[in-house]
Amino acid sequence: MTHRLFGTLCVIGPGLIGSSVLRRLRAQPGLVERLVVSDRDPAVLERVRCLDLGDIVTDDLVAAVGEADCVMLCVPVGAIAPVAEAIMPHMKPGAILTDVGSTRRSVVDALTPHLRNDISYIPAHPMAGTEHSGPDAGFATLFEDRWCLLTPEPGIQQDQIERVSAFWRAMGARIRVMDVDHHDTICAMVSHLPHLIAFTICGTADTLAEDMRSEVLDFAASGFRDFTRIAASDPTMWRDIFLNNSDALLSVLDRFSQDAAAMAQAIRDGDEHTIVETISRGRRIRRSLLENRQA
């Protein structure tokens, strides 16, 4: 028999991540007794009803969170603190507030002043996604074998952290608990910088002369194809990530820009040693990734 994790779970913002959580819970009945789903967009709620992803589907945030043992915010990073502030007075004493944001420091700083003492805020970042978005884009296996990073502040009760960990393990994820700022630097490097670069290079291609641009599209080799896959991601979500993790992101971008300038100089100088050394590093990192069974 499945161990029940929450009586009532409220998912706010059933997009790619939120609807994947809901699908997984539908596939494993018993983990949660009742699913409440809320969004401000009526079209999204209509899709959620059609897909039968919630027991109660409503645009009334206050009513949605009132009975919830856990409220999970699956809204873009920039909306987490405002939505949390709006629902805070209406949450049940002892409830857990969690989210699925990709950046942490700015969210924690904005949200903390509004936190009630009888609510445990346990931020979670499931490192999973595709370039698609919206309630139709989700699928139950999205989190399978992916990491979910929890960044609770000191002082949060261990048993509450354990409930959120158990929830994400039930989603198929592996759990790591870490410090907020450490999280933001790691994610700036492995996810936010690659996305910024992918968006930028597509823009660079887009500004080429009209005749050349059409050929760029004709001849997009595998290198460029991979970049455009990343670059097809949701603009609002990534705008919020960039703005909310700007310090860590600009710091790794600065390192990267220096490294790119050094590579350019090596090419200009015909410095074969530096070029080969830089390329070889890619192979080493790739090998390490394979050893970590992440590739």
Place this chain on the structure above:
Amino acid sequence: MTHRLFGTLCVIGPGLIGSSVLRRLRAQPGLVERLVVSDRDPAVLERVRCLDLGDIVTDDLVAAVGEADCVMLCVPVGAIAPVAEAIMPHMKPGAILTDVGSTRRSVVDALTPHLRNDISYIPAHPMAGTEHSGPDAGFATLFEDRWCLLTPEPGIQQDQIERVSAFWRAMGARIRVMDVDHHDTICAMVSHLPHLIAFTICGTADTLAEDMRSEVLDFAASGFRDFTRIAASDPTMWRDIFLNNSDALLSVLDRFSQDAAAMAQAIRDGDEHTIVETISRGRRIRRSLLENRQA
């Protein structure tokens, strides 16, 4: 019945590309009567013999090219001109010399002074590859539905160009004939710049503090994983590409760096409009790619 394209084809440098050509020809007997394979590395030739990819397998370049109706150089870009110079006096009158290089201008400039009047040099660039290399990495379907760009100089006989086109069509590729410099700029944008960036970002990750680097590997999200796949490519091949297409590459890298700096400034300024516009371009390019059935 298969139409015979060449009596004797000599493939020099049977790596990923060369061995894929050989495999395809083995799978379609009749296109070429006799396959001669040559390489300076005895270990490579031993693998070619084991895989039965050639009728004659030899480290003697001069003997290898003597009877060939077509000599195909599948060596790294930097080796094309020196190898061509070495074999030129020994090629059969009327034979075709071709290659599979990813850059053109520097190769054409280096090779042209050594060309004989009775040899047709028809450079070809099959836009296909994986991050793997060597004779064991090839496969017969590598060129299926991929572009092969031909860049013959003015004055080359049309029927000779048609023979090379027919050859690559038989490999499964689509053909486009274009000017040398146009080729180099297009490829700098769609392939060389993305590779330079992928190599560089892996280097950036590699210079992070030891504890953080191990976590970068642990948590490599899909963005970074795609980059490391590209970055696992062969260092010698890419060193040669970068050095031989340095003008076009540095020019698009400069454009990209300016665009990345503009994006950094937008993030610093909290300029939501510019950020969203840049990200949205990625989606537009992606959509165009899908419409071109290249993604």
